[in-house]
Every structure is written in C-alpha cells, then in structure tokens.
Amino acid sequence: MTDPWQLDIGALAQAYAARTLSPVEALGSVLARLDAVNPRINAVIARDDSAAFAAARESERRWLRGAPLSALDGVPISVKDNIPVAGMPCRWGSALYPAHAQLRDESPAQRLRDAGALLFAKTNVPEFTLQGYTDNLVFGTTRNPWNTALTPGGSSGGAVAAVAAGIGPAALATDGGGSIRRPAAYTGLVGLKPSWGMVPRAHGLPEMLPGLEVIGPIARSTADLVRVLQVIAPTLRPLDPLDPLSLPAPQPLRIAHWSRIAGSPVDPVIDQRMAAVAAQLRGLGHHVTAANAPAAVHVFNRLAWPVLSATGLAAVLHDSxxxxxxxxxxxxDAMLVTGRSLRAVDLFNAQVHQHALRDAMDQVFEEVDLVLTPACAAMPWPAEQSHPTTIAGQRVDPRGHAVFTAFVNGAGLPALALPAAPSSDGLPIGFQLIGRHGSDALLCALGLAFERQQPPARRWPLPSLSESQPA
Structure with a gap:
C-alpha cells in the first residue's frame, strides 16, 4: 500500500478530488517521513507545522466544496532557504543572517501559497548559495539520500535531498550557476532553470548574482514540474497553458550534443549514460549530432563567472x-577578499565576456533547436568536501564539476535537467537540455515525451533510509 508521502502531485490531487485522502492526512504523512529520515540527511532546517496544518484544513474544506484553487491545492512543497517565506526564518546558510521569522513571502512563494500549496519547510543551502555542495556553519552538512556519505550537490542540496527522500513531492529553489540542475542530477529528479524573466521575483533577499539567478521548480517528474511552473510563471500561462496531460510531443528537433567544454574531463560513467540518452532521443525521431561548444562558453566559465560571483558577494556584504x-x-571569506580586490574594469570585462557568450549562443540556436549536455562532469563526492579534486584521473579546480551549467545562466537561457539511467551501484545520473530564450514549454514537452518513452521506475533511497531503521 502506498503511503501518502510517496504520491506525486497529480496523484494527490486525484485523491483529494475523490475524497480518499485529505490534505491534512497528506501533510501528516510527509511530516512523519521528515521525522523519520531528516536526521540522516539534514535536508530540512526549519518547519512551521502549525501554519501548514491550518492551511491544510482550509484546503480540505475547498476540496470538499469542489472548489480547489489549483492542482497544487493541499500539496506540501518545501522552499529553499534563500527564498523568504512568511513565518519562517531565511538564513541563506549564513551566521550573518538573523533567525527571526520573515514577515512576507517572496513573490513566487506567494503565488504557490495563493494556489493553495502548503509551504511547510525550508531546506538547507551552502553559505550564500555560492558553492556546489551543501554545508554551512549554521546547520551543517546535507547528505545525499542515495548514499549518505556523499553530497547531493548544491546549492539546492537540501531541496533535492528532501524531494528524493519523500519529504514533499516538489520544492521551490534557485539556480544562479547550476544550483537546481546539478543537485537534481545527483538525486534522480527533474529540475528546470527557467528563462531569465520567466518567473518574476519581488520581496526577496539582496541580489547576489544580478541577471543570473532565477527561481525554478524541482520535482520527481516533468509533469509535476510543469504543475508548479504553471503557478510560479504567470506570464507563461496566457501563451501556453502547459497542461501536463495534453502538452504535445515536439516535432523532430535538431539537437547538438556537447560532451565536453574545451576538453574538460567528464566521468566515464556519465559519458556512457549520455551516449544512451542521445540514442533515446534519436529513438524519438530527433536528430542528435555531436558538436563542440563555442569558445565563448569556456571563456565565460574561466574569466567571467569567478568575477561575477565574487563581486556579487562583495556587494551584498559591502557594509560588513x-x-x-x-x-x-x-x-x-577568501571569495569575499577576492571580490573586494577586483576593480570596476574587471567587472566590465566580465560583462563583455557575458555579452559575447549571449551572441555565441544566439548563433548556436540558428543551427539547432536544443543543446544536450551532461548536467554534471563528476559523480557525487564526499558530503563534507566542497568539490572533487580529480575527474577521470585529471586534476580539476573547484568548478571542474560544474562546467556545463553556469554559462546557461550567463546567457539567460532555460535548461531542463532529467534523470538518465543510474550507475551500476544505484547512484543517479542526470543530463540537461538547453533551449533558446523562451523555449521553456518546448523543453517541458520534450521532457514529458522522454519520460513516456521510458518511464522511470519509482525508486526510493532504501534501505539506507528505511523507516524501520533508527535515524
């Protein structure tokens, strides 16, 4: 018998409509799952049971009247701890941010609340969400549910660990340089980095990565991801309702497969899974061809991203x-020192590289419809370690595992992370599809078609997180 915490959004809505399950019962099941597994993974760092149950009771009354606010009405959704939620703290993984409760939601969280979603918990992040693993001095280390010795990645490590472990069917998160896509890949989930401007934001924390960071959904399927996207991206709905049950499969697409960025190393297991993904896309009728990334991608990774992130930190902490x-x-602290040492001309040059990247990607999409890449260059590494030092036997710097993601943010493009087949020892592996600006609906349509071709078997990270085992 399936426990309510195991149900996806669509199944929850069907059960609520049929009156075989109430939002109060679903929330209670999710919170029991949280109690059972969170001590092992440290995904959730704040919760508001009282407010969540009050909202669940209101949702239950709406479903009984046959008047739900949306398909998300009564669905428990966690929120990353750099997105303010009324009634809960927003620490940004930093000891510098106070523990008091926030007075209002950031606007995408408010849209979820207005749609009836139960915003029940905040999920852990690395300090200022600027690293590719999840650990901080306030709440400690978040662990991958599939192997608790390993990291779930970052900066949305808490968000993906929660959803993968059954603590809610979806999460609201941010992506400034791959922070949704890489963690989703490490935990077998689906995550969307929307086009710049697709998800409007207001009433949030100070902007750390201007023009780069966006809010997006994380879920266990593309259909559930679309259900969340419908709510948080209101400008998209008048153009395309994104009904996950009726979104048509796309016509044959031209897809460029980038297996490397300027020769950077990739784990051989990831290479193997990427070849299989390319074959699956061809099986759907799409034209997938190997290609090289333009030089502007590598230049952005090496010369622009470090400047943009360090100066952003220095700007936010200007008065520290x-x-x-x-x-x-x-x-x-070392990144802050670097940011404070950079000059205006350094930031100007980084922006020049960013503009060159956007021009180069415009040229790419004159020839193809989408780009296929790994979501990550490395498999997950030890949870307390900030980054892998070697990949495929080669030494790499702290961003060596992340070469496939930040340029997407720099160009303002959408990208969808999807699970490939896991490794032989059961660790999830993911890939991403990148489209031109505004092609979010196309990416979701292809994600749905990919899942229909080979529906992923629902796996739970057991027995390591079995409820029968002590935490």
Missing part, C-alpha cells in the same frame, strides 16, 4: 565588518 567576516567559512 571584520567581526562579521570572522563568522564566515574560510572559502567564502
């Missing part, structure tokens, strides 16, 4: 004091 700096991790 040496006493404040001492409360940061050594890695973020």
């Amino acid at each position: 004091t040496p006493k404040d700096d001492a409360r940061m991790t050594p890695a973020l």
Whole structure:
C-alpha cells in the first residue's frame, strides 16, 4: 500500500478530488517521513507545522466544496532557504543572517501559497548559495539520500535531498550557476532553470548574482514540474497553458550534443549514460549530432563567472565588518577578499565576456533547436568536501564539476535537467537540455515525451533510509 508521502502531485490531487485522502492526512504523512529520515540527511532546517496544518484544513474544506484553487491545492512543497517565506526564518546558510521569522513571502512563494500549496519547510543551502555542495556553519552538512556519505550537490542540496527522500513531492529553489540542475542530477529528479524573466521575483533577499539567478521548480517528474511552473510563471500561462496531460510531443528537433567544454574531463560513467540518452532521443525521431561548444562558453566559465560571483558577494556584504567576516567559512571569506580586490574594469570585462557568450549562443540556436549536455562532469563526492579534486584521473579546480551549467545562466537561457539511467551501484545520473530564450514549454514537452518513452521506475533511497531503521 502506498503511503501518502510517496504520491506525486497529480496523484494527490486525484485523491483529494475523490475524497480518499485529505490534505491534512497528506501533510501528516510527509511530516512523519521528515521525522523519520531528516536526521540522516539534514535536508530540512526549519518547519512551521502549525501554519501548514491550518492551511491544510482550509484546503480540505475547498476540496470538499469542489472548489480547489489549483492542482497544487493541499500539496506540501518545501522552499529553499534563500527564498523568504512568511513565518519562517531565511538564513541563506549564513551566521550573518538573523533567525527571526520573515514577515512576507517572496513573490513566487506567494503565488504557490495563493494556489493553495502548503509551504511547510525550508531546506538547507551552502553559505550564500555560492558553492556546489551543501554545508554551512549554521546547520551543517546535507547528505545525499542515495548514499549518505556523499553530497547531493548544491546549492539546492537540501531541496533535492528532501524531494528524493519523500519529504514533499516538489520544492521551490534557485539556480544562479547550476544550483537546481546539478543537485537534481545527483538525486534522480527533474529540475528546470527557467528563462531569465520567466518567473518574476519581488520581496526577496539582496541580489547576489544580478541577471543570473532565477527561481525554478524541482520535482520527481516533468509533469509535476510543469504543475508548479504553471503557478510560479504567470506570464507563461496566457501563451501556453502547459497542461501536463495534453502538452504535445515536439516535432523532430535538431539537437547538438556537447560532451565536453574545451576538453574538460567528464566521468566515464556519465559519458556512457549520455551516449544512451542521445540514442533515446534519436529513438524519438530527433536528430542528435555531436558538436563542440563555442569558445565563448569556456571563456565565460574561466574569466567571467569567478568575477561575477565574487563581486556579487562583495556587494551584498559591502557594509560588513571584520567581526562579521570572522563568522564566515574560510572559502567564502577568501571569495569575499577576492571580490573586494577586483576593480570596476574587471567587472566590465566580465560583462563583455557575458555579452559575447549571449551572441555565441544566439548563433548556436540558428543551427539547432536544443543543446544536450551532461548536467554534471563528476559523480557525487564526499558530503563534507566542497568539490572533487580529480575527474577521470585529471586534476580539476573547484568548478571542474560544474562546467556545463553556469554559462546557461550567463546567457539567460532555460535548461531542463532529467534523470538518465543510474550507475551500476544505484547512484543517479542526470543530463540537461538547453533551449533558446523562451523555449521553456518546448523543453517541458520534450521532457514529458522522454519520460513516456521510458518511464522511470519509482525508486526510493532504501534501505539506507528505511523507516524501520533508527535515524
């Protein structure tokens, strides 16, 4: 018998409509699952049971009247801890941010609340969401449910660990350089980095990565991802209702497969799974051809991204004091020192590289419809370690595992992360599809078609997180 915490959004809505399950019962099941597994993975760092149950009771009354607000009415959804939610703290993984409850939701969270979603928990992040693993001085290390010795990635590590482990069917997160897509890949989930401007934002934290960071959904299927996207991207709905049951499969597409960025190493297991994904896409009738990424991608990764992220941190912490700096991790303190040392001309040059990247990607999409890449260059590494130091036997820098993602943010493009077949030892592996600006609906349609061709077997990270085992 399936427990309510195992149900996806579509199944929850059907059960609510049939009155075989209530939102109160579903929330209780999800919170029981949280109690059972969170001590092992440290995904959730704040919760508001009282407010969530009050909202669940209101949702239950709406379903009994046959008047739900949306398909998300009564669905428990967690929120990443750099997105303010009324009644819960927003610490940004930093000891510098106070623990008091926020007074209002950031606008995408408010849209979910207005649609009846139950915003029941906040999920862990690395300090200032600027690293590719999830650990901080306030809440500690988040672990991958599939192997708790390993990281789920970052910066949405808490979000993906929660959804993968059954703590809610979906999560609201952010992606400034791959922070949705890489963690989704490491935990067997679907995640969308929307086009720039697709999900309007207001009433949030100070902008760390101007023009780069977006809010997007994480879910266990593309259909559920679309259900969340319908709510948080209101400008998309008048153009395309994105009904996950009727979104048509796309016509044959031209897809460029980038297996490397300027020769950077990729784990051989990921290479193997990418070849299988390319074959599956061909089986759907699409034209997949090997191609090289333009040089502007590598230039952005090496010369622009480090400047944009370091100066962003320096800007947010402009008024901080040496006493404040001492409360940061050594890695973020070093990034802050770098950001403060950079000159206006350095930022100007980084922006020049970013504009060149956008021009180069415009040229790419004159020839093809989509780009296929791995979501990550490395398999997950030890949970307390900030990054892998080697990939496929080659030494790499702290961003070596992340070469496939930040350029998408730099160009303002949408990208959808989907699960490929897992490794022989059961670890999830993911890939991403990148489209031109505004092609979010096309990516979702292809994601749905890919899942229909080979429906993923529903796996849960057991027995390592079995409810029968002590936490």
